[in-house]
Amino acid sequence: MDQLLGMAFDVFRAAGNGIESIAQAGDRGIIAHTIDYISRRSDLILELMLEHLWLVVLTLIIAVTISVTVGIIISYYESFAQTVLGICQVLMVIPSMAMLAFMVPLFGIGFTTGVVALVLYSLLPVVRNTYTGIRELDPAIVEAAKGMGMTERRILFKIKIPLARPVIMAGVRTAAVMMIGIAAIAAYVGAGGLGELIFSGISRGHQPMIIAGAIGVSIIAIAFDYLFYYGEKRFSVEGSTREGN
Amino acid sequence: MLRTLWVWIGIPLIMIGIASAIVIYSVNNPPDTIVARMLTYERIFRVIREHMGLLLVSMIGATIVGVAGGIMLSRPSLYRIGRVMETLVNIGQTVPSLAVLALFYTILGLGFRVAVFALFLYSILPILRNTFAGIDGVEHSIIEAARGMGMRPLRVLTKIELPIAFPIIVAGLRTAIVINVGAATLATFIGGGGLGDLIVTGLSVHRDMIIVNGAVIAAITAILLDYLIGKAEERVVRWS
Amino acid sequence: MIKLEGLTKVFKGHNIPAVKDLNLEVNEGDVCVLVGPSGCGKTTTMKMINRLYEPTGGKIYIRDEDVLQMDPIKLRLDIGYVIQEIGLFPHMTIYENIATVPNEKQWPKDQVKEKVDNVMSLVGLDPDVFKNRYPSALSGGQRQRVGVARAMVSDPSIMLMDEPFGAVDPITRARLQNEFLRIQERMDKTIVFVTHDIDEAIKMSDTIAVMKEGQLVQHATPSDLLSAPADEFVSNLVGRNRSIKRLHLIRISEILEDVDRAPAIKDDTKEEEVKKRLDESDLRTVIVVDRDNKLKGVVGVNDLKRKTGEVAGDYYQEVSDTVTDDATLNDALSVMLEIGEGYVAVVNEDEKYQGTITLGDLLNVVREES
Numbered sequence A: 001m002d003q004l005l006g007m008a009f010d011v012f013r014a015a016g017n018g019i020e021s022i023a024q025a026g027d028r029g030i031i032a033h034t035i036d037y038i039s040r041r042s043d044l045i046l047e048l049m050l051e052h053l054w055l056v057v058l059t060l061i062i063a064v065t066i067s068v069t070v071g072i073i074i075s076y077y078e079s080f081a082q083t084v085l086g087i088c089q090v091l092m093v094i095p096s097m098a099m100l101a102f103m104v105p106l107f108g109i110g111f112t113t114g115v116v117a118l119v120l121y122s123l124l125p126v127v128r129n130t131y132t133g134i135r136e137l138d139p140a141i142v143e144a145a146k147g148m149g150m151t152e153r154r155i156l157f158k159i160k161i162p163l164a165r166p167v168i169m170a171g172v173r174t175a176a177v178m179m180i181g182i183a184a185i186a187a188y189v190g191a192g193g194l195g196e197l198i199f200s201g202i203s204r205g206h207q208p209m210i211i212a213g214a215i216g217v218s219i220i221a222i223a224f225d226y227l228f229y230y231g232e233k234r235f236s237v238e239g240s241t242r243e244g245n
Numbered sequence B: 001m002l003r004t005l006w007v008w009i010g011i012p013l014i015m016i017g018i019a020s021a022i023v024i025y026s027v028n029n030p031p032d033t034i035v036a037r038m039l040t041y042e043r044i045f046r047v048i049r050e051h052m053g054l055l056l057v058s059m060i061g062a063t064i065v066g067v068a069g070g071i072m073l074s075r076p077s078l079y080r081i082g083r084v085m086e087t088l089v090n091i092g093q094t095v096p097s098l099a100v101l102a103l104f105y106t107i108l109g110l111g112f113r114v115a116v117f118a119l120f121l122y123s124i125l126p127i128l129r130n131t132f133a134g135i136d137g138v139e140h141s142i143i144e145a146a147r148g149m150g151m152r153p154l155r156v157l158t159k160i161e162l163p164i165a166f167p168i169i170v171a172g173l174r175t176a177i178v179i180n181v182g183a184a185t186l187a188t189f190i191g192g193g194g195l196g197d198l199i200v201t202g203l204s205v206h207r208d209m210i211i212v213n214g215a216v217i218a219a220i221t222a223i224l225l226d227y228l229i230g231k232a233e234e235r236v237v238r239w240s
Numbered sequence C: 001m002i003k004l005e006g007l008t009k010v011f012k013g014h015n016i017p018a019v020k021d022l023n024l025e026v027n028e029g030d031v032c033v034l035v036g037p038s039g040c041g042k043t044t045t046m047k048m049i050n051r052l053y054e055p056t057g058g059k060i061y062i063r064d065e066d067v068l069q070m071d072p073i074k075l076r077l078d079i080g081y082v083i084q085e086i087g088l089f090p091h092m093t094i095y096e097n098i099a100t101v102p103n104e105k106q107w108p109k110d111q112v113k114e115k116v117d118n119v120m121s122l123v124g125l126d127p128d129v130f131k132n133r134y135p136s137a138l139s140g141g142q143r144q145r146v147g148v149a150r151a152m153v154s155d156p157s158i159m160l161m162d163e164p165f166g167a168v169d170p171i172t173r174a175r176l177q178n179e180f181l182r183i184q185e186r187m188d189k190t191i192v193f194v195t196h197d198i199d200e201a202i203k204m205s206d207t208i209a210v211m212k213e214g215q216l217v218q219h220a221t222p223s224d225l226l227s228a229p230a231d232e233f234v235s236n237l238v239g240r241n242r243s244i245k246r247l248h249l250i251r252i253s254e255i256l257e258d259v260d261r262a263p264a265i266k267d268d269t270k271e272e273e274v275k276k277r278l279d280e281s282d283l284r285t286v287i288v289v290d291r292d293n294k295l296k297g298v299v300g301v302n303d304l305k306r307k308t309g310e311v312a313g314d315y316y317q318e319v320s321d322t323v324t325d326d327a328t329l330n331d332a333l334s335v336m337l338e339i340g341e342g343y344v345a346v347v348n349e350d351e352k353y354q355g356t357i358t359l360g361d362l363l364n365v366v367r368e369e370s
């Protein structure tokens, strides 16, 4: 316990010193250097950003296809569902560095490793939300559809999936934001993207580069989050006016 | 009884057993001298110790600050700030962990302490938000009933608000721990040590055995912690 | 016992007062029912009495003591409070819920246990069954019982009850009301009772305070309120304009078999049985007839206390008036107002007892008809 307290104390003292040192270096400081760097290397940054987005969008498409399918399947097989969700939970809990590391012996260094790891990560939010979105529909609605003579196939595509869509989209949103962060780490195993700026910045001690990378990744993540947020809102408004008419 | 033992001791022991078996096998059967030199018990224990140091210090700090802060912000006088905080936290949580560590590196430099501090700040977010949201979510009528029967404000907090918010606070802790264990493996990039060290070393010398050892221990630590807190979570909500 | 003087509450950011210049006095042992449409300030008035809300103006006295000068915590510990939304603590067992106030008062453990068991039995919850349950495992009616038990466990002489039977179905509600009246008969607490339901107000009250837009419109006994409503608002509330005329149209015989409750007792009935029947009765009185089913009179709780003989025939009270079964409901109402009771006995041409009609029955009829 003493040791812990000592450590904690050290940490805060170090933080204090650090903040002091920024204040001192702040005069013609790091911010100006960063802006300078970004304007000089805007082509590189843009390229990495596109690479980052490509990795995320590609994996998102693959992941959503798989996850929604799995989610739908397990919504029909209750006994199966808890096991599948349990496995997805475990996959998501594994630290991203560890997950990427596991992929390296299998797929080598490069883009593929990144894609596979990211897909495995994003399973849980989308599978779980698809499953609960469908399971928690008002049974009366499904009953009514059955009573009107709709086939199970049509009930799935015309009733269940459209009604569960907001919940599924919320899962996709979680997955997308998470992926952007993990894609940055995947740069370390050669998947490319803005993470490269961070890693090479750290290894060279090039601070403007690190900041450009870190801020770039954060902006993409926040932007995605908002995009999905407004998308969800728009969709649901559209849905309700359509019902209203 | 047997079930309880199995859940709380049996399964964790099996997980630890698997990790130990892999470590023991690897250390005793190194395929070449590089692995033999880099994968020793001494080194493995050191990175585990560092890893646990990162986790413990940052989580204990984050729990204390997050819960205390959440309680304070839920008081009527600070409630508006609390709502603003909720939004800020949601944005803050969107920032990837690697970006957080990298930014702290540019501000504070390299080292274990910097990593702990970054993890600490990052883990506060879910705990703070859930504590606030949990207390905020307690139905007003319940609090009014407690006050109407003559409970003092402090008693209302400790006897009513906190116990009712407890499951949500624990859920926040669980999120924080999962994020924290994940981020702790990145500490190595800013000189914070921990299990990430093994993985990074393995990658740089192209030795899968080292990589897998680091990854297995890190993964099992994370799964075990998540498992334990998940089981604890099941027990605390016996009333709903 | 409780006196409100010029009580006023203006909520921050509102220009219209929620409660305005309210003067009200509640005598010891009385049930005063605040009644009025939703949003008229009933809850606000109540919450000022236990100082959950601080009044903007006016005074509150309890036993001539200025409430606004008292320590709010002490004040609240001594006033039983049933909140409108019930507000049971979901994380505590029923036992722990009910034991809240005794625990706040730091009573010894065994005394708490005894009191909780008592009060649970009193409100009709078997302690052995319900003690260790959580509120989520209870029905609406059971929760409201717990809410009432929780408020009265420490024997407060004053209780504030905000729509205590609001959240249950009509049948359960009627049962809870009757049980409550029986309890009140014994406990004789001073109670401020809020409802928006005029039937409930008439049934539960010694006096009724009608509120409208934060102001007191009329404070009177139920029968005075019915016979002499202060204004249009009150008469609408009791339903005269739309419905009272209909009472002229319906004969008592038409509704008698629907409303017939526990039949009368014979004049040779022994004390045991009389007591039992009194307990079962909504009216807290029971009609006495002779061998030929001819009406003799009525026995109330007080008559039984002051009894002068062994059987009911020895101590019944004569009734001042009756109605015949071919009379209209309006006649019945008039007689009730005349004799100042909430019920009237019905006889046929041969003076044979037929049943009893109450104010509540009339209101039910009026409600169904309109």
Ligand SMILES: Nc1ncnc2c1ncn2[C@@H]1O[C@H](COP(=O)(O)OP(=O)(O)O)[C@@H](O)[C@H]1O
Binding pocket: C011, C012, C018, C037, C038, C039, C040, C041, C042, C043, C044, C045
């Ligand atoms: N805490 C509060 N803050 C602001 N306005 C309130 C508050 N409580 C009640 N009011 C307002 O005061 C008025 C009376 O409310 P209330 O006493 O709850 O009515 P009732 O119990 O008779 O239905 C309503 O217009 C309501 O909106």
Ligand SMILES: [Mg+2]
Binding pocket: C042, C043, C044, C084, C162
């Ligand atoms: Mg109210």
